[in-house]
Amino acid sequence: MNLNDTAAFQTLDTGQMLAHIDALPEQLQHAWELGLDAPLPAWDNIRQVLIAGMGGSAIGGDLLAAYVAPFCPIPIYVHRDYGLPAWARGADTLVIASSHSGNTEEVLDALQHAIQRGCRSLAISRGGALTSAAEAAGIPIWRFEHTGQPRAAVGFSFGLLLAVLHHLGLIANPESELKGAVAAMKTAQNHLRADVPDVHNPAKRLAGQLVGRLVAVIGSDVLAPVARRWKTQINELAKAWGQFEALPEADHNLLAGCLNPQETFNRLAVLFLQAPSDHPRNRQRSDLTRKILMLSGISTDVYFATGDSRLAHLWTALHFGDYTAYYLAMAYQVDPSPVEAIESLKQQLAGGV
Known part of the structure; x- marks a missing residue:
């Protein structure tokens, strides 16, 4: 689409x-x-x-x-x-x-x-x-x-x-920080709304890059749960596969899995979430981990959160992920609201199946 x-x-x-x-x-x-x-x-x-x-x-x-x-x-x-x-x-x-x-x-x-x-x-x-x-x-x-x-x-x-x-x-x-986070979301939103064409809309461009790929999202510190949010939004809005990882933990296991099966690597896309509030060592880990994955033949990209506080970093990153998942749903031409597979499971559970 x-x-x-x-x-x-x-x-x-x-x-x-x-x-x-x-x-x-x-x-x-x-x-x-x-x-x-x-x-x-x-x-x-x-x-x-x-x-x-x-x-x-x-x-x-x-x-x-x-x-x-x-x-x-x-x-x-x-x-x-x-x-x-x-x-x-x-x-x-x-x-x-x-x-x-x-x-x-x-x-x-x-x-x-x-x-x-x-x-x-x-x-x-x-x-x-x-x-x-x-x-x-x-x-x-x-x-x-x-x-x-x-x-x-x-x-x-x-x-x-x-x-x-x-x-x-x-x-x-936290009211002052919250207001700052809301303001930062609105500022970033000026480039993310649907009426902004893809050449000026980074969420649309990222969604286009994710079509046909299996997506993993990696974050650290306050962006670790945001990586989970990106994953679940990709699942529920775009009806697409997604997973998430948190640093530094991922560096103690994920990297060992970059050998097999190599025939799937060209279908993977690993997204790194970064923010100015990241622990310096986690930022270094994020950069090095991305480099290692790229050298293994895996496509990667990075998103940089905006705003003046940890709360702003959390919410601008989350909001960008929501827009990206929405545009990915549009690219796949699926309705982002219904979750028929989840509702079907609930019905089966209710029926004792």
Whole structure:
């Protein structure tokens, strides 16, 4: 498809995914403000936070954990499974059950375990069974309004969690940095919107390079969870294969896999995410790892995050990845909103198949 044919985009994009991507800066700002106004008990002596979520709801927890790691005094753990780990028990554990639909079975199960174990708990959702269970147990609920796919609500899944930590006094007020991140997203967006032709649109050009390739995304520090986000957006929007790796860990295993099977190397594309806030050694690792892969015959490219802070680097990189995945969906001529394979699996699970 011609990636400058925006009329064709409108025909293919039945769920208005592009509109959600365009509105992500405003969604992030709104989510933060919504969280600031939301009620929360004056909990103290919280020693660990567990965020129970899946897919688009869980990624907000990953982004939060990476962002606050250098200054939050307690661990933030993202739980993508049924039940809870053994250490999650008692009033010093805060369990945040996050589900866009409110009907995610893994999250509902985790909340029940949290209630049984006496954990302090908070539900974040649009409604569904999660809010019903929270109401029955007297658990605080933060509701938000959003129409669209869960992955298009990443501003909510991050911004509300950020507000929780601020409410609890676990982090200083990040409002100034958040506003800077939103401004940086809007500045970068001027070159990424659909009406910007491919010769001036780096996301369209990158998407064009990824057509027909198996994509891996590599990031470090605050961009490690962003690499996961790029991977999942390529999966769900473009219906294409993708994987992600994190540095420095990838240098302890990935490089050993650059020998076989060589006949597939010309179909691989490895993308490196970099930011000014990268640890200097991770930046060096990123550059050297890219060089080694290129010498092995693997196509690589690099994206440089923009903005004046770690939070801006996180969000400009994420936003660029969302646009890239969208344009890749257009290039493959697939609707970026429906995820029929995932819905089919859920139906089979519900039917006990």
